[in-house]
Amino acid sequence: MNAEHAREVAAAEFWVYLMTDLIMFSVLFACYAVLHTATYGGPTAAELFSLPNALVETLILLVSSFTSGLAMLAVHANKKDRAMAWFGATFILGAAFLVLELKEFHELIVDGNGPQRSAFLSAFFSLVGTHGLHIFTGLLWMAVAMVQMKKKGLSTFIVSKLERLSLFWHFLDIVWIFLFTVVYLMSRIA
Amino acid sequence: MEHAEHKQQATLKSYAIGFALSIALTLAAYGLVTERVLVGGTLVAALLGLAVAQLVVQMWFFLHIGEETGGRLKLATFLVTLMLVLIVVAGSIWIMGHLNYQMMSSPGAMQKYIEGQQAF
Amino acid sequence: MGRILFGNLTWAALPHEWFTVGGTFALTTVLAFIVIFLTRRKLWKKLWKGWLTTTDPKRIGIMYIVVAAAMFFRGIMDAAMIWIQQATSVGSSQGYLTAKHFQEIFTAHGDIMVFFVTMGLIVGLMNIVVPLQIGARDLASPFLNTLGFWLFVAGAILINMFFVFGGEFASAGWLSLPPLAENAFSPGTGVDYWLWSLQISGLGSLLGGINFLITILKMRAPGMTLWRMPMFTWTTLCSSALILASFPVLTMTTLLLWADRYFGMHFFTTDFGGNPMMYVNLIWMWGHPEVYILVLPSFGIFSEIVSTFARKRLYGYSSMVLAAMAITVLAGLVWLHHFFTMGAGADVNAVFGLSTMLIAIPSAVQILNWALTMWKGKIRFTSPMYYFLGFVALFALGGMAGLLLASPAADYQLHNTLFLVAHFHTMIVGVALFGIFAGMTYWFPKVTGFTLDEKWGKRAFWLWLAGFYVAFTPLYILGSMGAQRRLDHYAASTGYQPFYITASIGLGIMLLGAAAQIMQLAVSIRNKKKLADVSGDPWDGRTLEWSTPSPPPFYNFAIVPEVRDRDAFWEMKEHGRVKEPETYQDIHMPANTPLGIYIAGFSLLAGFALVWHITWMIVLGLAGAVVCVIVRSFDEHTEYVVPAKRVEELEKARIAAQAQARP
Numbered sequence: 001m002n003a004e005h006a007r008e009v010a011a012a013e014f015w016v017y018l019m020t021d022l023i024m025f026s027v028l029f030a031c032y033a034v035l036h037t038a039t040y041g042g043p044t045a046a047e048l049f050s051l052p053n054a055l056v057e058t059l060i061l062l063v064s065s066f067t068s069g070l071a072m073l074a075v076h077a078n079k080k081d082r083a084m085a086w087f088g089a090t091f092i093l094g095a096a097f098l099v100l101e102l103k104e105f106h107e108l109i110v111d112g113n114g115p116q117r118s119a120f121l122s123a124f125f126s127l128v129g130t131h132g133l134h135i136f137t138g139l140l141w142m143a144v145a146m147v148q149m150k151k152k153g154l155s156t157f158i159v160s161k162l163e164r165l166s167l168f169w170h171f172l173d174i175v176w177i178f179l180f181t182v183v184y185l186m187s188r189i190a
Numbered sequence: 191m192e193h194a195e196h197k198q199q200a201t202l203k204s205y206a207i208g209f210a211l212s213i214a215l216t217l218a219a220y221g222l223v224t225e226r227v228l229v230g231g232t233l234v235a236a237l238l239g240l241a242v243a244q245l246v247v248q249m250w251f252f253l254h255i256g257e258e259t260g261g262r263l264k265l266a267t268f269l270v271t272l273m274l275v276l277i278v279v280a281g282s283i284w285i286m287g288h289l290n291y292q293m294m295s296s297p298g299a300m301q302k303y304i305e306g307q308q309a310f
Numbered sequence: 311m312g313r314i315l316f317g318n319l320t321w322a323a324l325p326h327e328w329f330t331v332g333g334t335f336a337l338t339t340v341l342a343f344i345v346i347f348l349t350r351r352k353l354w355k356k357l358w359k360g361w362l363t364t365t366d367p368k369r370i371g372i373m374y375i376v377v378a379a380a381m382f383f384r385g386i387m388d389a390a391m392i393w394i395q396q397a398t399s400v401g402s403s404q405g406y407l408t409a410k411h412f413q414e415i416f417t418a419h420g421d422i423m424v425f426f427v428t429m430g431l432i433v434g435l436m437n438i439v440v441p442l443q444i445g446a447r448d449l450a451s452p453f454l455n456t457l458g459f460w461l462f463v464a465g466a467i468l469i470n471m472f473f474v475f476g477g478e479f480a481s482a483g484w485l486s487l488p489p490l491a492e493n494a495f496s497p498g499t500g501v502d503y504w505l506w507s508l509q510i511s512g513l514g515s516l517l518g519g520i521n522f523l524i525t526i527l528k529m530r531a532p533g534m535t536l537w538r539m540p541m542f543t544w545t546t547l548c549s550s551a552l553i554l555a556s557f558p559v560l561t562m563t564t565l566l567l568w569a570d571r572y573f574g575m576h577f578f579t580t581d582f583g584g585n586p587m588m589y590v591n592l593i594w595m596w597g598h599p600e601v602y603i604l605v606l607p608s609f610g611i612f613s614e615i616v617s618t619f620a621r622k623r624l625y626g627y628s629s630m631v632l633a634a635m636a637i638t639v640l641a642g643l644v645w646l647h648h649f650f651t652m653g654a655g656a657d658v659n660a661v662f663g664l665s666t667m668l669i670a671i672p673s674a675v676q677i678l679n680w681a682l683t684m685w686k687g688k689i690r691f692t693s694p695m696y697y698f699l700g701f702v703a704l705f706a707l708g709g710m711a712g713l714l715l716a717s718p719a720a721d722y723q724l725h726n727t728l729f730l731v732a733h734f735h736t737m738i739v740g741v742a743l744f745g746i747f748a749g750m751t752y753w754f755p756k757v758t759g760f761t762l763d764e765k766w767g768k769r770a771f772w773l774w775l776a777g778f779y780v781a782f783t784p785l786y787i788l789g790s791m792g793a794q795r796r797l798d799h800y801a802a803s804t805g806y807q808p809f810y811i812t813a814s815i816g817l818g819i820m821l822l823g824a825a826a827q828i829m830q831l832a833v834s835i836r837n838k839k840k841l842a843d844v845s846g847d848p849w850d851g852r853t854l855e856w857s858t859p860s861p862p863p864f865y866n867f868a869i870v871p872e873v874r875d876r877d878a879f880w881e882m883k884e885h886g887r888v889k890e891p892e893t894y895q896d897i898h899m900p901a902n903t904p905l906g907i908y909i910a911g912f913s914l915l916a917g918f919a920l921v922w923h924i925t926w927m928i929v930l931g932l933a934g935a936v937v938c939v940i941v942r943s944f945d946e947h948t949e950y951v952v953p954a955k956r957v958e959e960l961e962k963a964r965i966a967a968q969a970q971a972r973p
Contacts, residue, residue: 024558291655
């Protein structure tokens, strides 16, 4: 297997893995759809979720998706320092997203609306929390990738890894679109 | 190192367009809800429509689903996955809805069922 | 302090019942034997370098089969224990097992046979055969392959660990249905062992699915278009697609059950808004595709076997491929037939009943094609062909039983009776297992260099077939009489006992069949010089794996073959294209790696720690696995080159040895 073919194969494998991740998320979405009215007498989604906060989170993630795209443009133009800078920006935005999300979780739990309160809240925390865990993993991966970029430059080996990382990051933003729509926006249907 | 020719027009312009469109679609959805332009079923449909639109935008501009090397496999596997996601979510909603209905856990459900059956 | 160090683990968890003491003793004895044997023969280094850290799919495949065979032993023991209980526990006798223990045994039996035996044997065969069939040297990702195998082993270890720590396994059925599987009704560690064993090995299966899909799509030899692939490769592709579609559902659903148990969430509890029916819905969304994952490869194996031993091209290749695809697609659309009686109503039941019945059509197409392949062929009735004929009979029988169950009205009578048990065992034994037995006989010479003894092979077949009928016909009858499954005791007035006893005799006959297979192996090894496969093509085969020597060199093909037609090797033989290459090339091979074992080891540690709520160990396990992954990502030297000169040396030496061995 030559290097070009190996890169193609690795990219294909990673894409297929992303597809299986989508199916995992679909199970969580299905659970949320089925259980979101099971509040067991507790507060409903409309009462609990702050839309402005969710909008800010969405915009942060969208900008971070854009900066990761800019980072990849720099990578393909062989501009290592610019790429590092844009990945750094992506990292900070991703971290900010997580901080906001953890804050929201903390407030809910402190008010007694943690995941053990009802099936609805179990579904909420699991769906949003799983996405958050993926973001955390992405940040960890980004940190490692930046170290690798610094040490080894922009060889084909490193570039193919960065391509997969940016794919992952974009994919997380796509999942968030649906999370934002189904969990937050649709809480105000009535 | 020349990576530029591998990608489908992954230029600053295409990322910027994708970004701008995504922001617009997000704000549109948000506005629909906060300004109470629509309600109920129509709102659900509109929100889902906007989300799907943003999905397509991001798949095209960010995930490069149109590129020549590997693009066909990406698109094919993505469409299959989309179908599976629909089966999982819609299938669950349909089945669980029917199961819950048969549970008759809400007050008056038994009464409604008897009235519906009439000849029961 | 003890809580922090050991979590929920206490002295009481150590073995103190007859079966946990016995099980621990058996496991440690076997382990001790192996360790002593390896140490005395100084084989550790060879084992580590040649097998444990290998990325060679031929060797990984053999290891899968060995582990699966060991688990088969455990699964059969469980089956025997079930049958003895059911044959004796009538009226005033309570048998020899407590109700709880009985429940743990049938739970373990199901999980072990599905996850660790059948999946293991199938993935093992795929590893050995598929790269050879498509003219490739390895899978797309050798690293994911070894990792997937070791995760499988970790899961197998974890499912047996309760013998030593904990003393109880899950007792809520092979799928651990809530609310029984929730903390309220299963407070012990049994369900947790179930959860993590399946989670870890399930991850291995998922990685394998990705690997085989991409390998088949992207690494075929030049000229091998999709419509020129052998049928076993096609069905492997379909099975892999099903794995990718369904295992994520299993992963997430078991994670949610774990969330209920570990964090007190309420997905599937009976209070706080939880909905146990959602679990049933989700788990069968995985469960139904899973059973097709188990049988599809066997369809492929039989296609190869029939066309080879009938000396004819497979009839209706296109319709076979389309049938396999149809089965794959339909497999994802029928899952509700596992819970017709849960009460979704006539509309929903009718839709799924219809979709289930549709699967009969591609199944029938396949049988017709096999029959037409045999028509006017020059058939050699070897033991693989015997298994094929047994399979056709059982596939038809089990299929018709399935068709009956597909009707919601009939299913209301038959659901969770022994009729259902007989149906799925017909499919798993008669279709999946017979296919695996046939495939193992067929490809055995390719792996070892000598064929299996035919006499003992046919004896084993007759014993398995007869044993199966004697064991499961009573179950079909009992089920129609209304006998419920999983009964640990019943009244004498039911009249069930004679049937249970007959069934036990059948199990005994099948055990004789297994013994005959072991005998077959022993006899074959003793006679291996006489049974040697010198040419590499003992059956006058049609597909590429038969163009390699038996066993193949580690690089499979010195020169990647060029494919011109379906039945690629047959075409090469017909047109005289089978000859020594004139020039050789450098070959790139993947290097060994211990990281598969390390990551799986850390996962095993984390899984064990999660069962016993030992927080520091959980962190250590997870962190260790993550660090290994990061270390791997820095490694740029994962391949090595075999220079053309060396390939030439190896090939010339091999050809010379072959020439000498030939009479």
